[in-house]
Amino acid sequence: MERTRRTLFGGLLALGLMTGLAAPSVAQQRTEIQFWHAMGGVLGERVDEIVSRYNASQAKYTVVATNKGNYDEVINGTIAAYRAKKAPHLVQIYERGFMTMLLSDAIVPVQDLLTEKKKQIDWADFIKPVASYYQYKGKLMTMPFNSSAPILWYNKEHFEKAGYSAPAETWQELEKQLYAIKSKGIADCGSSLAGDFFWSLIENYSTVNDQPFGTRANGYDGLDTVFVYNKTKVVQQVTRLKKWIDDGIMQIAGQGLSPEQLYTSGKCSTFFASTAAHGSVERNAKIKWSATYLPWEEGTTPRNSSIGGATIWALKGQKAEDYDGVADFLAFVASPDLQVWWSKVTGYVPITNKAYQVAKAEGYYKENPTREIAILQLNRGTPTANSQGFHFGNYTQSTFALRQEMEAVWAGKKKPQEALDDAVRRGNEILRQFEKIYAGKY
Amino acid sequence: MQASTSLAEKSLPAAVPATSRRRRAAGAGGTAGLKRAHYRNSRLPLLLLLPQLLILLLFFFIPAVRALVQAFVITDPFGNSVQFVWFDNFRALLASPEYRDSIWVTVWFTLTQNVLTIGVAGLLAFATDRVIRGRGLYRSVVLLPYAIAPVIAGILWAFLFNAHVGPLAYVLKALGIAWDPSLSGFDAFMLVTVAAAWKHICYDYIFLVAALLAVPPSLLEAAAVDGAGPGLRFYKIALPMIGPTVFFLVVMNFVYGFFETFAIVDAVTRGGPGGATMILVYKVYQDGFVHIDLGSSAAQSVLLMIFAVALTLLQFRYVERNVNYDV
Numbered sequence: 176m177e178r179t180r181r182t183l184f185g186g187l188l189a190l191g192l193m194t195g196l197a198a199p200s201v202a203q204q205r206t207e208i209q210f211w212h213a214m215g216g217v218l219g220e221r222v223d224e225i226v227s228r229y230n231a232s233q234a235k236y237t238v239v240a241t242n243k244g245n246y247d248e249v250i251n252g253t254i255a256a257y258r259a260k261k262a263p264h265l266v267q268i269y270e271r272g273f274m275t276m277l278l279s280d281a282i283v284p285v286q287d288l289l290t291e292k293k294k295q296i297d298w299a300d301f302i303k304p305v306a307s308y309y310q311y312k313g314k315l316m317t318m319p320f321n322s323s324a325p326i327l328w329y330n331k332e333h334f335e336k337a338g339y340s341a342p343a344e345t346w347q348e349l350e351k352q353l354y355a356i357k358s359k360g361i362a363d364c365g366s367s368l369a370g371d372f373f374w375s376l377i378e379n380y381s382t383v384n385d386q387p388f389g390t391r392a393n394g395y396d397g398l399d400t401v402f403v404y405n406k407t408k409v410v411q412q413v414t415r416l417k418k419w420i421d422d423g424i425m426q427i428a429g430q431g432l433s434p435e436q437l438y439t440s441g442k443c444s445t446f447f448a449s450t451a452a453h454g455s456v457e458r459n460a461k462i463k464w465s466a467t468y469l470p471w472e473e474g475t476t477p478r479n480s481s482i483g484g485a486t487i488w489a490l491k492g493q494k495a496e497d498y499d500g501v502a503d504f505l506a507f508v509a510s511p512d513l514q515v516w517w518s519k520v521t522g523y524v525p526i527t528n529k530a531y532q533v534a535k536a537e538g539y540y541k542e543n544p545t546r547e548i549a550i551l552q553l554n555r556g557t558p559t560a561n562s563q564g565f566h567f568g569n570y571t572q573s574t575f576a577l578r579q580e581m582e583a584v585w586a587g588k589k590k591p592q593e594a595l596d597d598a599v600r601r602g603n604e605i606l607r608q609f610e611k612i613y614a615g616k617y
Numbered sequence: 618m619q620a621s622t623s624l625a626e627k628s629l630p631a632a633v634p635a636t637s638r639r640r641r642a643a644g645a646g647g648t649a650g651l652k653r654a655h656y657r658n659s660r661l662p663l664l665l666l667l668p669q670l671l672i673l674l675l676f677f678f679i680p681a682v683r684a685l686v687q688a689f690v691i692t693d694p695f696g697n698s699v700q701f702v703w704f705d706n707f708r709a710l711l712a713s714p715e716y717r718d719s720i721w722v723t724v725w726f727t728l729t730q731n732v733l734t735i736g737v738a739g740l741l742a743f744a745t746d747r748v749i750r751g752r753g754l755y756r757s758v759v760l761l762p763y764a765i766a767p768v769i770a771g772i773l774w775a776f777l778f779n780a781h782v783g784p785l786a787y788v789l790k791a792l793g794i795a796w797d798p799s800l801s802g803f804d805a806f807m808l809v810t811v812a813a814a815w816k817h818i819c820y821d822y823i824f825l826v827a828a829l830l831a832v833p834p835s836l837l838e839a840a841a842v843d844g845a846g847p848g849l850r851f852y853k854i855a856l857p858m859i860g861p862t863v864f865f866l867v868v869m870n871f872v873y874g875f876f877e878t879f880a881i882v883d884a885v886t887r888g889g890p891g892g893a894t895m896i897l898v899y900k901v902y903q904d905g906f907v908h909i910d911l912g913s914s915a916a917q918s919v920l921l922m923i924f925a926v927a928l929t930l931l932q933f934r935y936v937e938r939n940v941n942y943d944v
Binding site: 254257280281426569571572575576581586604605612 | 691692693694696698700709715772776778779780783797798799800802884885887888889891893895903906907908909
């Protein structure tokens with residue numbers, strides 16, 4: 176019911192926008208480009224700002240941005256609309272939907288489209304883990320939009336009181352620090368478990384420590400990939416997290432409370448979460464906060480972390496002349512100026528090195544050093560087969576299985592190894608189903 | 618209302634479909650013979666039925682048939698490739714430990730929720746009679762939860778019992794109960810069950826109050842004169858007389874538990890931790906709408922439908938035997 180009401184409201188809003196814009200579009204023959212996105216609240220306002228900037232910058236196209244709910248709702252809405260032949264031109268889809276979109280037969284690869292439309296884009300300039308995540312056979316399939324990486328947020332005061340200048344670099348040392356902070360009574364809680372811990376603490380743990388997540392280069396080399404994270408250092412990581420939870424070092428906020436609040440209120444000393452939290456941490460934190468790189472295992476050379484976020488896909492089936500506008504808008508989104516602005520107001524990382532250099536030259540990172548951590552972490556070393564990204568089919572579903580199994584570990588229902596084995600078994604069933612559906616397509 | 622059913626009800630053969638019997642029970646008045654005399658060769662009844670049938674067709678029969686078809690295929694979300702796989706979706710489900718867990722969670726959830734709802738609603742309804750002052754207020758307060766949207770109710774419960782900030786969680790902890798629904802499957806299960814029951818108590822309450830009103834006060838007074846206390850009067854006199862209503866409510870509670878508790882689960886636990894509150898209908902949603910595994914999701918909804926229909930038939934077959942419509 177709630178859902179219908181929201182869609183209805185969104186629909187009315189879209190209708191209002193369209194009718195509002197209809198008058199000038201008739202006069203100037205502007206072509207409308209529909210863009211569905213998943214950015215709500217402040218982020219949604221920023222998207223509207225991008226669109227109005229673009230619309231004001233030229234006279235041929237009017238991009239109409241519509242918030243279609245959260246990521247799940249956007250991909251579902253898109254699929255329903257596609258089946259009804261009413262799909263939008265552009266749609267923002269999360270990174271986990273990459274394979275579904277790629278093999279859908281419903282998309283136009285953006286690099287091909289923009290090259291065909293003669294847009295000047297330096298394709299080699301995208302931040303490596305961003306590009307590698309969204310590439311297929313060496314070409315970008317979709318336009319990177321909001322990309323983030325997990326970083327380690329910490330409470331400066333807690334660490335200083337315990338006699339540390341900053342969190343340690345390795346998990347082993349950090350563990351000692353967090354236990355010391357608790358035993359000295361400085362904070363009751365060492366870390367707040369983020370809702371997307373499977374991303375910040377398991378997937379990114381694997382990329383930073385160069386551990387394979389699945390065979391066939393994490394799925395890049397074929398649909399016959401199988402998950403293997405039950406045989407890597409992830410077991411050790413999950414065992415550690417379980418110990419932390421049992422000892423009250425790591426706490427779970429639970430439904431009804433956001434994990435970030437446990438950190439920003441000063442209850443928990445650290446928080447492993449996205450750099451995109453900058454916006455809200457800056458606004459809400461009552462503590463002296465700072466951030467640093469994700470820890471790594473003792474004795475390993477840390478690699479780049481992986482990204483999270485979403486991209487903008489161009490969908491097939493629109494009028495041929497509309498694609499000039501689609502390409503034009505995508506080129507606008509990827510332009511360094513816009514990227515710098517977008518990164519500053521949201522906390523997402525700039526997706527091109529050029530945008531990063533622009534912000535750096537302005538001295539932005541001198542003033543906001545924690546904003547640079549994610550991008551330095553993403554640019555650390557050359558991505559390996561283990562750290563370039565994840566190309567697993569129906570990845571939301573296997574991620575969900577992993578999360579469920581992890582919850583069973585936290586609740587003491589399963590041992591870490593047992594739960595990881597089960598998560599891998601369930602994940603592999605999902606991969607085999609995906610392979611069967613898309614046989615011969617990848 | 619069921620309590621006032623005519624004598625003719627009892628003589629109906631057991632094979633009459635449940636729905637038609639229910640319609641009669643609702644007091645259509647008169648017998649089948651009378652209807653025939655009035656409406657012979659008339660298209661009017663059909664015409665009157667048409668809008669309702671159309672709605673059923675659009676929102677029930679067409680989706681049901683499509684779900685049935687979908688359950689036998691695997692397809693990519695965009696529908697560009699469809700493979701017929703016979704019973705593979707069902708086989709995969711029945712072989713999956715997670716699905717079997719989900720069945721058990723659903724069984725325990727609907728049973729507990731049912732007992733809790735009927736029990737508390739019955740107590741409140743019976744107490745209505747004994748509240749002399751402010752009866753109107755009492756009734757309104759009891760009915761309030763019905764006016765709250767399930768999602769809002771769920772968020773309220775999740776917050777009130779949040780292990781870190783929930784006031785009621787503090788009370789529980791002060792009482793020495795280790796409480797954390799995000800770490801304990803049992804706590805989460807209890808939380809969802811109680812929240813679902815709380816939301817539905819008012820529904821049962823209205824029916825039970827109405828049914829209790831139909832119990833002749835003379836009988837209760839006579840029993841009181843004979844020395845029966847309130848408890849005994851309820852058990853020996855009121856309960857048998859409201860039997861049909863209770864039976865109807867049990868069926869409705871199961872339907873509610875099976876299909877309508879989705880929003881509460883979504884807001885309170887999201888099926889977690891570790892699937893401890895993953896009831897079947899929520900799993901249908903997860904697999905279908907979040908993970909876009911349409912084949913499996915369709916197969917699940919077909920199975921859920923079969924469970925619900927089978928359970929309802931069982932209830933009519935075995936429980937209704939002991940229900941006396943004749944008082």
